[in-house]
Amino acid sequence: MVRGQTIRYRIVAQNDDVTITTEVAASSMEKAVDLGGKSVSIEKGNYSHFVTLPIASESAYKNGHISFCPRCGSNIAEEMGDDGDDYMNESSFTCTECDAEVYVSIEVPEESPDEEE
Ligand SMILES: [Zn+2]
Missing domain, CATH: 3.10.20 (Ubiquitin-like (UB roll))
Incomplete structure (x- = not known):
């Protein structure tokens, strides 16, 4: 962040x-x-x-960046590359905290105005 x-x-x-x-x-x-x-x-x-x-x-x-492991709730935003530009919406990975193999897909609505910019 x-x-x-x-x-x-x-x-x-x-x-x-x-x-x-x-x-x-x-x-x-x-x-x-x-x-x-x-x-x-x-x-x-x-x-x-x-x-x-x-x-x-x-x-x-x-922008639907993957921020949490859906199993244990650990914040994995940085592991997913949260550098403010590239957003990871879909990934298959092993959680480094709970060792679960998870697949996450976050759908972002077409109309998603970013009021900050
Ligand atoms: Zn986990």
């Missing part, structure tokens, strides 16, 4: 009964935590604890 670019984060929040997940895009972890806190502050929801996980750069996300 390139410094200073917009990163997409996954926010996972829990209370005693429910786990909710949402996503935010922000330029830093600090801003993502702030946005995340607002997005999970549901009246009477009491989601006081949440985790903020970086997923990928916003452009890599929009």
Whole structure:
């Protein structure tokens, strides 16, 4: 991930009964935590604890770059060549974390305007 670019984060929040997940895009972890806190502050929801996980750069996300192993959830964006230009949408590989042989294909809609550029 390139410094200073917009990163997409996954926010996972829990209370005693429910786990909710949402996503935010922000330029830093600090801003993502702030946005995340607002997005999970549901009246009477009491989601006081949440985790903020970086997923990928916003452009890599929009362009369908493979960012995670579908089995173990490890971030493999860099192994897939996330340098901000070449996006890997389809690949057959062995995950270096969980050793699973996986095939991933991410379809990107034709109309996918990149608002950053
Ligand atoms: Zn894995």
